[in-house]
Amino acid sequence: MEPAITVKNLSKTFRLPQERRGTLRERLMKLHYRNDRKDRRTLDNISFEIQRGEFFGIIGRNGSGKSTLLKILAGIYKPDKGGEIQIHGRIAPMLELGVGFNLELTGRENVYLNATILGLTKKEIHARYEDIVRFAELENFMELQVKHYSSGMAVKLAFAVAAQIDAPIMLLDEVLAVGDFVFQEKCFAYFEECKRQGKTIILVTHNPQTMERFADRAMLIHQSHISVMGDPYQVLERYHAIG
Amino acid sequence: MRMDHRSSQDLLRDQVAYRWRLFVALTWVNFKLRYYGSYLGYFWSLLKPLGLFGVLYIVFTVILKQSTPHFGVVLLLGIILWDFFVAGTMAGMNGLIGNYQMIRKVSLPRIVLVAASVSSAFIGCIFNLLIFFLFAVLDGVALTPKSLWFIPLIIALYILVLGIGLILSIIVVKVRDTLSLWEVATQLGFWMTPIVYRMSLVPEKWRFCIFFNPMSGIIEYSRYLLIGVGGLTKIGYCYVISLSSLILLIGIAVFKWKEGEMVEDL
Numbered sequence: 001m002e003p004a005i006t007v008k009n010l011s012k013t014f015r016l017p018q019e020r021r022g023t024l025r026e027r028l029m030k031l032h033y034r035n036d037r038k039d040r041r042t043l044d045n046i047s048f049e050i051q052r053g054e055f056f057g058i059i060g061r062n063g064s065g066k067s068t069l070l071k072i073l074a075g076i077y078k079p080d081k082g083g084e085i086q087i088h089g090r091i092a093p094m095l096e097l098g099v100g101f102n103l104e105l106t107g108r109e110n111v112y113l114n115a116t117i118l119g120l121t122k123k124e125i126h127a128r129y130e131d132i133v134r135f136a137e138l139e140n141f142m143e144l145q146v147k148h149y150s151s152g153m154a155v156k157l158a159f160a161v162a163a164q165i166d167a168p169i170m171l172l173d174e175v176l177a178v179g180d181f182v183f184q185e186k187c188f189a190y191f192e193e194c195k196r197q198g199k200t201i202i203l204v205t206h207n208p209q210t211m212e213r214f215a216d217r218a219m220l221i222h223q224s225h226i227s228v229m230g231d232p233y234q235v236l237e238r239y240h241a242i243g
Numbered sequence: 244m245r246m247d248h249r250s251s252q253d254l255l256r257d258q259v260a261y262r263w264r265l266f267v268a269l270t271w272v273n274f275k276l277r278y279y280g281s282y283l284g285y286f287w288s289l290l291k292p293l294g295l296f297g298v299l300y301i302v303f304t305v306i307l308k309q310s311t312p313h314f315g316v317v318l319l320l321g322i323i324l325w326d327f328f329v330a331g332t333m334a335g336m337n338g339l340i341g342n343y344q345m346i347r348k349v350s351l352p353r354i355v356l357v358a359a360s361v362s363s364a365f366i367g368c369i370f371n372l373l374i375f376f377l378f379a380v381l382d383g384v385a386l387t388p389k390s391l392w393f394i395p396l397i398i399a400l401y402i403l404v405l406g407i408g409l410i411l412s413i414i415v416v417k418v419r420d421t422l423s424l425w426e427v428a429t430q431l432g433f434w435m436t437p438i439v440y441r442m443s444l445v446p447e448k449w450r451f452c453i454f455f456n457p458m459s460g461i462i463e464y465s466r467y468l469l470i471g472v473g474g475l476t477k478i479g480y481c482y483v484i485s486l487s488s489l490i491l492l493i494g495i496a497v498f499k500w501k502e503g504e505m506v507e508d509l
Contacts, residue, residue, distance in 0.1 A: 014507060024420040075350030078503055096348040104276055116268040117349065119261060 002088055004169055004200040005050040005073070010083035012043040012068050042068045043079075044224040050217075052088075052168075053198045057215035057232060059205055059239050065224040066204055070095055073202070074171055089200070092118075092167035098158035103147035107138060107157055110146055114161045128164050135186070136160035156183055163190050170194060174205040188213075208236050262352050269359035273334075274366050288367060289374065292319075292326045299439055311441065313470050316379045320469065321438035321462045323375055327368035328404055328458055329429045334360040335408015336415050336425060339502075343509035353502050354495070357412045361405045372397075384470050393468045395484060400461050403487035406494030413501045416508050432456070437463055441473055454479065457486045 016038050042065045050056045060066040071077045072085070074093030079085065100117045101110050111132055115125045133139055136156040146154055172191070191214060194201055205211055211218055211232050218235040220227040220242075228238045277288065296319050304314060311317060338357030345351060415421040436458045437445065445453055453459050460483035467473045 024418050024424070027418065076347065077506060093349065099349045100345050102272065102276065105272065109272070109275075113268055113272055116264055117345070117351070121260075121264060 001052060003049040004052045004054070004088055005202075006084075006086040007049070007073075008047045008084040010043060010046040010069075010072065010085065011041065011080040012065075012072060012077060012083075013080055014040045014042055016040055041224055043072075046221075046226055048219060048226065048229060050200060050202060052200050055195050055201045055203065055214050055216045057203050057205060057211045057218035057235070058221060059208075059211060059218060059235060060221035061242070064221045066221045067095075069221065070171060070173065070202075070204055087169065089168040091169040091171060092165045093171040094162045094165065095171065095173045097155060097162060101146060101154065101158060104145060106145050107142040107149070111142075111157065111161055114158065115164065118162065118165050120164065132157075132160045132164060135163060137183075152180065152183075159183075159187060167199075169200045170202070172201060172203045174203060174207060174210055208239065211236055262355055265352070266355045266359055266362070269355065270362040270366070273359055273363035277363060277367070289371065292322050292371060295326075296322050303439065311472060313379075313382055313384060313472060316375065316382050316384060317441075317466050317470055317472050318439065319375055319378060320466055321436075323368065323371045324400060324462050324465060325433060325436065325438055325458065326371070327364060327400065328432075330367065331361045331364040331401075331404035332407045332411060332425065332429070333422075334364045335405065336411035336422065338408065338412040339505060340412075340415055340419075340509065346506060346509060353505075354409070354498055357409055357498070358405060361401075361408045365401055365404075379470065386469065387471070390468050392480075393465055396461055396465055396468070396480075399457075399484045399487040402491040403457055403461075406487070406490035406492070409491075409494035409498040413498060413505065416505045432458070441466075443473070457483050457490075461487075 046069065058066050058069070068077065070093070072079050073087070073091070074095060098110070098114060100113050102113070105113065108129075111129065112122075112125055115128075115132075116122075120128075133142060136153075136159070138153060138157055141149065141153065146157075149157070188210075191201070191203070195214065201214075203210070203214060215232040217230060218232040219229040220235045220238050222242060227242070228235055299318055299322075300315055303318070335357050338360045339346065339353060341360070342356045345356070346353060411421060411425060435453060436456055437453065442450065442453070442459070442463050460479055463473055464475045464480060464483065467475045
């Protein structure tokens with residue numbers, strides 16, 4: 001059976017101009033000499049495969065390139081020429097919560113907007129609305145504007161919507177599991193349910209405990225390369241060694 | 244680069260359906276946000292064009308003694324259409340930079356963001372036009388069958404604004420001043436378009452230049468079709484519609500060409 005995701009020779013280079021030339025005045029003033037661009041290679045020739053139904057962990061320090069990798073898989077950034085990505089099946093990227101959340105709107109309005117952005121139809125949202133509210137534990141607050149919510153409440157609502165997205169491949173950032181301890185456990189229970197359903201899950205984490213608890217295989221990204229890939233325990237050892 | 248196991252026809256249909264749902268949801272949200280927060284909401288937004296109308300009306304009728312029949316509604320229509328031109332292009336221009344949070348977090352058809360911004364301003368324009376029709380009826384203006392030709396004109400206005408909005412939304416990412424520059428340009432444009440005056444008042448030699456501006460045709464002809472003041476030529480009508488369509492096509496092309504690069508600059 002073909003793997004869920006195949007990545008070959010993936011690289012991503014950001015061209016960072018040395019000076020900011022955001023306004024017309026700056027551009028006209030500096031027109032006479034070239035703005036040297038410094039290339040920053042955030043990902044350097046990455047190749048890996050993820051099998052169906054696998055729970056695959058990605059760990060790495062800040063700035064290692066793992067967020068960039070996720071954004072490329074999610075379709076937000078375009079990779080450099082020469083890289084190849086094959087994704088077999090619908091992929092649900094859940095990298096940040098509450099995309100499109102607007103503080104002026106009510107909880108209910110934000111649910112509809114966020115769910116629409118994530119791909120649900122109006123009918124689907126109607127059907128799942130009660131479940132979302134219950135998961136978020138916000139039964140009495142849905143008609144309140146989100147600007148009056150505590151940050152914990154907003155995050156719970158956003159996670160509750162995201163948890164409704166159903167796709168064979170899920171791209172998760174562990175940052176999603178926030179809130180108080182009880183709610184965190186709910187989030188982890190959700191991860192476990194996804195795993196039980198045989199979904200292919202890619203989870204980015206900073207936390208070794210999460211890796212130990214969930215991952216079948218893992219990968220450590222360090223300074224734009226894959227440092228080690230395979231058994232989660234080996235990956236974790238390397239991760240500690242680097243730190 | 245990506246493969247899926249459903250047929251490409253299904254995929255296309257899903258894509259189009261998603262874009263439509265997103266477009267409707269964002270337009271509605273943008274519209275609500277424009278007028279949210281105050282009980283009078285929509286009526287406050289009316290204040291600007293009506294205020295401008297009030298001042299200009301007094302200046303031109305009482306002080307300058309304008310003599311065009313139905314001058315009040317003639318002026319009001321021009322102001323409403325021009326107001327959408329400015330509000331719509333500004334909203335479109337903000338389509339990317341105003342939504343950068345969304346763009347950086349999820350893969351979204353960005354053209355929908357710009358289109359939704361322009362469309363929410365357009366809904367406002369439609370409501371303003373209803374007010375206009377109310378005033379027109381009160382002023383004794385009678386609609387005729389040829390008034391239906393206004394519909395292609397208002398569509399042309401929408402696509403003109405959308406086309407310009409798409410282009411501006413890209414330029415503004417690289418040159419942030421464009422926001423202010425466009426404001427100034429529209430201030431000048433207001434006087435270079437026959438809003439407070441009629442085409443017939445423009446000296447012959449300048450008429451062609453003024454007419455080059457598609458808004459001139461849209462406003463002049465709308466006045467003719469809805470109020471019966473002024474004139475219309477078939478060639479001019481086709482020119483306005485074709486130019487607006489062309490600008491839309493250019494806008495879409497420029498947008499599609501450059502949108503990929505913009506994510507990193509936002």
